[in-house]
Amino acid sequence: MSIENTAKHPIPAGFEDALVNAADYERLYDESISDSEGFWAREGKRLDWIHPYSIVKNTDFTMGQVSIKWFEDGILNVAVNCIDRHLPTRANQTAIIFEPDDPTAPTRHITYAELSDRVNRFANVLLSQGVMRGDRVVIYMPMIPEAAYAMLACARIGAVHSVVFAGFSPDALANRINDSGAKLVITADTAPRGGRRTALKSNTDAALLHCSDRVRCLVVKHTGDQTTWIEGRDVDVLKLMSEVSPECPPRPMNAEDPLFILYTSGSTGKPKGVVHTSGGYLAYAAMTFKYVFDYRDGDVFWCTADVGWVTGHSYILYGPLANGATTVMFEGVPTWPDASRFWQVCEKHKVTQFYTAPTAIRALMGQGPEWVDKHDLTSLRILGTVGEPINPEAWVWYDKHVGKGRCPIVDTWWQTETGGHMITSLPGAIEAKPGSATLPFFGVKPEVLDAQTGEVLKGNPAEGVLCIADSWPGQMRTVWGDHERFMETYFQQYPGYYFTGDGCRRDEDGYYWITGRVDDVINVSGHRMGTAEVESALVAHEKVAEAAVVGYPHHLKGQGIYAYVTLMNGVDPSDELKRELETWVRTEIGPIAKPDLIQWAPGLPKTRSGKIMRRILRKIAENDYGALGDISTLSEPAVVEDLIENRMNRP
């Protein structure tokens, strides 16, 4: 991707009355930094509190004693904030529009009154299964309203949900059930997607073989497909929901009580359980949703992410519902039955804000503009992107063919760890530059640090690693069960700062350009993956002796997965074995982790202390092997020549 200091793209006409204009942005941003407590004391009030907070902020980024608390003496309930408080004014307004995978199947419009009924009943089902405040509940579901009911039902009774993306394998699911110590897993029989079906219940059965016998399994019979059924362990949720009371009193929760755990990939080891809280997270999700998407009553908001990712948590569910919005839940995929599905859904539901990932835009761009052009997209007002840097070509296409030059594009940089948007333009306030996430949101204090020295780079332009100098309410609080790891991952390398793991450039205008991860995390189609996870899946195969995985530029996915594999002595490399390894990784982790390229490597470049030199492997995978830098510290420099000779990613 070419990163240039391109000109600012003027804000399209009609945004003079946006919730935030350029002057407001400057004034509010300055206030949010100079009087952070005052600013957030006011902003926290966008939630309904059972007992208001008197302490706004209590945060410490000092390594060894990192502690983050917001609104710590406030008491609230998240489900009440997302449902009950809207009932007096919005009972008959649609809360969720469910658009099924099959375009000929009926759409469901769930009003706030219905949402309340379903969530209360679901909560009573959880209570009937012995789920108590603070218990963990794993949710492994398709993109159906019942996934939202399950999440909000947990919030209602103070249980902590952990949604596991339905594309993950039984192994990955089992690891998350075990790490979180969940009492219960909620799943569905099967999940239709792109005309095919994933057997979620049988995946769950396989996962539960590796979990405690006490873990119960709640099943939503969504498609009615046959599944095995274990009496005493498996529970038919929909049946129980029809039998229990439609009223379940909300549990008053402390602002700092965990709302959810979401597992995400890091540079080393197993995925981390990112912990988000009830008060700070919700306040931040609600506020960013409102301002970044310039949300107004009557809008129909569509975020195409899956609820298994943080984007789905914050911008399908919590942000929109906390604002009393109408949010679309889409079960399908962008390219099935054909490449017009997104636009057909936008037209059908008169979507006003559309929020998706660059990888989807690139895939649709490749199918040609005619798929977009045949639909009426006049309802669209604002477009958004998230998940990875957007290449300017895709930005221009999105602007021209989807937005027709009328819709501001908000490029939102943030992370699972940040809970909500951190660096983003605002529709009526900040002019976009294609490929740049632009400027910080209120209360966010980004700094560019020199990667080696850790020196804060003042003045523009600057290039280095992206850190955040102070806390914001949506910040993760800890790694589930491992506060040490939390501190080491985010606060050790650059003392006093939250380290994002991203590289970044700040241009002459102070605009931020995210250049991608500087650690061993790769971003495939906007999905985060640790290279270590893929490597450990590969070496778990009996024919593999060693594996090293790196990312390389991929025209559709952003990054592709490049695996260097050393086979066991006596095993012959073959194309068949490559396919076997691909399938292996799919089943070990999930389809998103399947290597795009596998290179047989008789040896891997290592330092004398035995560390794999990934820098070199990355360069070879990128076809940039002319500039390998210093390889004199390698124990066997000759292996590099072989790797270059047999590289897979030839232009």
Ligand code: 6R9
């Ligand atoms: C929300 C989400 C986080 C990583 C992040 C960065 C990349 C996300 C981006 C972006 C450039 C954007 N990323 N949004 N890079 N521009 N607008 O995606 O969370 O799955 O935790 O990924 O994604 O590298 O560090 P998560």
